[in-house]
Amino acid sequence: MKENAAERGSTRLWYDKPATAWPQGLPVGNGRIGAVVMAAPDREVWNLTESTYWSGRADEGVPAATGGKAALAAIRERLFAGDYAGGDRLAKQALQPPKPNFGTHLAMCDVVIEFAGSGEETDVGGPGGPGGFAPARSGEPGRTGMSGGSFAPFRRELDLATALLTATAGPPGSTLVRELFASHADDVLVSRIGSEAAGGVSFTLAIAGLTPEFAVSAEGDAALEFRGRATETVHSDGTCGVMCRGRIELETRGGSIRVQNGRLVVTGADEACIYLAVATDYRSESRAWERAARLQTALALSKGYERLRASHLADYEPLFRRVSIDLGFSRAADLPTDQRMQLLRKEGGSDPQLFALFLQYGRYLTLAGSREDSPLPLHLQGVWNDGEACRMGWSCDYHLDVNTEMNYYPTEAVHLGESQLPLMRYLEDLARAGRKTARDAYGSPGWVAHVFSNVWGFTEPGWDTSWGLNVTGGLWLAMQMIEHYRYGLDRAFLEKQAYPVLREAALFFLDYMTVHPKYGWLVTGPSNSPENHFYPGRPEEGHWQLSMGPTLDQVLVRELFTFCLEAAELLEGDVDLRERLVSAISILPPLQVGQKGQLQEWLEDFEEAQPEHRHLSHLFALYPAHQITPEETPELAAAARVTLENRMQQDELEDIEFTAALFGLFFARLRDGDRALKHISHLVGELCFDNLFSYSKAGIAGAETNIFVIDGNFGGTAVIAEMLLQSRPGGEIRLLPALPAAWPTGRVTGLRAKGNAEVDLAWEAGRLTTAMIRTHSPGTFTLCLGDRRIAFEAETGGEYRFDGALARQ
Missing domain, CATH: 2.70.98.50 (putative glycoside hydrolase family protein from bacillus halodurans)
Structure with a gap:
């Protein structure tokens, strides 16, 4: 079959010059x-x-973090009293053990x-x-x-x-x-x-x-x-x-x-x-x-x-x-890939098929790096390695405060769910290793892992409390188990893999969390908002990192408790645990809007010490979670937008690959396709090597050179998918939610939606023309297109076609 221009422009990287170095x-x-x-x-x-x-090994003879309940109570007493210096000092004593052989890929x-x-x-x-x-x-x-x-x-x-x-x-x-x-x-x-x-x-x-x-x-x-x-x-x-x-x-x-x-x-x-x-x-x-x-x-x-x-x-x-994508004619589609990238930098979004290529490249990299039987999941550089991270203070490992998670953000939506299975097995291993850390560091049952891990079962706090006490790092990664289940509705996976891991995580947080003496809310802590700093008072009094109940923790714990409650009910077990979860959910902190109109990153309305910071962890509530939506929580959606605007206005913004992807994802969820495209254009045009591998700029987080970090490839893939299709638990499927003006005509086939469905879409002049929904599990689905919503009952193996007005055909 003869290949058409759209397919050629979206499935081939080619060059008429030699590769002079690794980035080519x-x-x-x-x-x-x-x-x-x-x-x-x-x-x-x-x-x-x-x-x-x-490199490295499991250092079982090295002293672990030995905080326990008494040390934890002492740290919390200082933090509740506003003595952040005292709380940090005690945390360093109890929760900062040596780590001689962590290793690296x-x-x-x-x-x-x-x-x-x-x-x-x-x-x-x-x-x-x-x-x-x-x-x-x-x-x-x-x-x-x-x-x-x-x-x-x-x-x-x-x-x-x-x-x-x-x-x-x-x-x-x-x-x-x-x-x-x-x-x-x-x-x-x-x-x-x-x-x-x-x-x-x-x-x-x-x-x-x-x-x-x-x-x-x-x-x-x-x-x-x-x-x-x-x-x-x-x-x-x-x-x-x-x-x-x-x-x-x-x-x-x-x-x-x-x-x-x-x-x-x-x-x-x-x-x-x-x-x-x-x-x-x-x-x-x-x-x-x-x-x-x-x-x-x-x-x-x-x-x-x-x-x-x-x-x-x-x-x-x-x-x-399984997935094909055509985003419209590109006059540059027949040019070498590096020349297309140069044109993108000069002309913006005039090459829509370059974004189709980027999505398909992300899918290719997933298949190249993470197959169903892979021994390990994708690390900081997938399965490749440019050698730069290994020779510095960085490590080519499993960062758990967005990087490893982002590697798998698009996987389900772009119809490669089997590629998550190595990560599911890794999470089972992480949970087993994390039981010792939960016991030694916090005196709690269940399991916990912090800011990063390796292939030797490392789950303890990081090298320094300023960034290493991200107590929900393992939980953040475990959210991918929830995603894998919600897309495929595989009951065997839920019962045998996901629920056992998530249940033990819930047991840890139910025991570890404490009620805030001032607010009466159930909070985590001491913990970080990765990897940011705040001023508790006047800037001249210093900035700190540890606090009680940072927003990210609360968002993740709410996701965990809510899902475990639903899963326990579906599996008809754990009656006592269900009661505990219902009680705990009722006193979790709400999302809050600060005095500047922003979504608060911490429980208190602290001033950011680094308003230019690369991390935007608290916006997990917007993506990948659905705790903030323009339709259901408009005030919080507006606060999320203020947070993004404030960050983008900083002259010294830490402009790296995963931040650009996050901006794109957040604006896609805010239904702002043109802003999402602006950030994905910046990612592809300014933060990728000639071989389209994404990178983190020199000078940020101690990087001595531009370092290949693959999460931008997968984050960018997720952005493009989110611009065309979004889905929520319960069968809601939103069609073309963030279609930019630069992609007026196109089609996509084979994207996946939560609820075990596939979706094909076609559009012209910026308007949907047809949608095909193929369902692999029975249930009620709700299609959304702008303000229009229609519900229909689906059966296993059903095919349902709709026109541009969502009328059944």
Whole structure:
């Protein structure tokens, strides 16, 4: 079937220039193995990662936070009295334990391929490891080793619809064609290199390790094996981490293969295929992992490239094609992706299909990084790693105060709910680990986790109370269990996974929370509003972070208690717990409007010490929760808008990827499509590298360079989906709630709505023309379009079509 211009503009990243550094490389992944591929005419580098390749360990012998009830009461007494300095001092004594081997995710190695022109052999000796190449990272210019004329013209492309990455170099008749994919079906990274000219494929392949413990050895004439260990000295003591073993096998049609100086050398072949597999000892209970890569490449060789490619497409394409999107004609759709981004910066929203591309890229990255059987969920950089966060005070870990959550914000809506399952399993592990922290730190039952975590079960407060006592970090992440259930209505998931985890979280907060002596409200604390500061009085008296009952905590606890009450009633159990929840809900603090008309971030109407701050955690009530809506709580919606306006007016606004996404999400929920588009345009045009990976700017939160952080990709995907479709528990589906003027005509198919439904939409001249609702569970649904609302009863397997006035067709 011939591809139309709209599909071409929304499913392909392509470039006519080489990737000179990591931020230009294109990502592939199979849910466990990842690679950023830096392709140039005469060189290709695969920056290889694997999701479990972490430094650090579980430090069970290190003293934990040992606050307990008595210490907690003493801290709270100080905070209730307004002695924030005294409360912080006591909290540091009781709730700030050492953390010597937290660890971080690390990149594993670079696979370096050097191509020869006109059949001559290449020489890759020199600095940078066996391949003689030290690929540039985010802040470096890099080099590609281009040789010029014999390789021109050049094109590299990532087809999101097939997850195939291609690069072509050279004139007609002798063009070198390279194709690469990461197979989830066969768990291997696969590449085929062919030439239009007989015998035109000649290259050397070497492996350069990126961790101190790394070794490469030749295995026969056509294979390299490598082994390494994920060690570093910034986030751990340099002695502990996950071990890996990997293998690369080559096969050719024609020509020859030999080993020279630890490299594989291919000369005069018509075609060459490369098969790469890797395994680690993470959670391994035997030594079988040591043989896994060898067995995997042997199996790949036995199948051959064409069968592997066919299996890859059969596995991937049905998932990707669940959603299609056309946002209208783009005259720039046929331009290289980096040029489209440049035009967006100059001209604003004149390339609607670039936003369709961004949504589909987010879906692609989800499938590349988080499949149903992935061993771990997406971390700060998905499954990839530019190396920048690892060498600084940052860590490539699981931040629990918006970053990891945002990675999964769009997943259900864009019809990839299975990709949340690794996160669901991680939450079960987090809950088990968090029981000890709940007991030791607070003397409470249930479980708790704070501002970040790792793969070793870390749930304690962070390094400093100023930002590390976000007591609802684990609960925030656990909200994704609620989302997964509300979209799919899977009772087995609710009963066996979600409710047990959420019930224990509820038990913790019911025991841990206390009644405020002044207001009579049930509050958390000591806790942060991530990662912000406030003035309790005059600015000259100092700013603080710990308080009782910050708004985010109360919003999350309300979501938790309300859902657990509903789930217990549905599952017909926990009668005593239901009574406790009803009583607790009745005395939770309300959302409040401050003197400046803003939504209060803290229980008291404190002045922000950093009004330019990047976090907007208290607006969780607006998105992803529905505690604030323009229709039902107009005063609170107006206060949320004031909060956003105040933040945007700051000259020193901390302008980073997830903040831009949050602005877009909040304005979409406020039904302001043009403002939402402004912020998603800023994200795509100003806060993404050429490869469309989002980044956090240098100078913010201690960042020394622009650092790749993937949450902006997923947050931006969620914004675009929210602009077109919003849904609430109880079957409410809002159509085109924030359609901007710049997208007057378009269509989208396959978006998901809460209540286990799919939605297709089409619109012209800014008005809905048709809507199709496919329901997979019975129930009452309410369609909303502007001020119009209609309800209908649906059955399992039903299809319901409506016109632009919501009349049934």
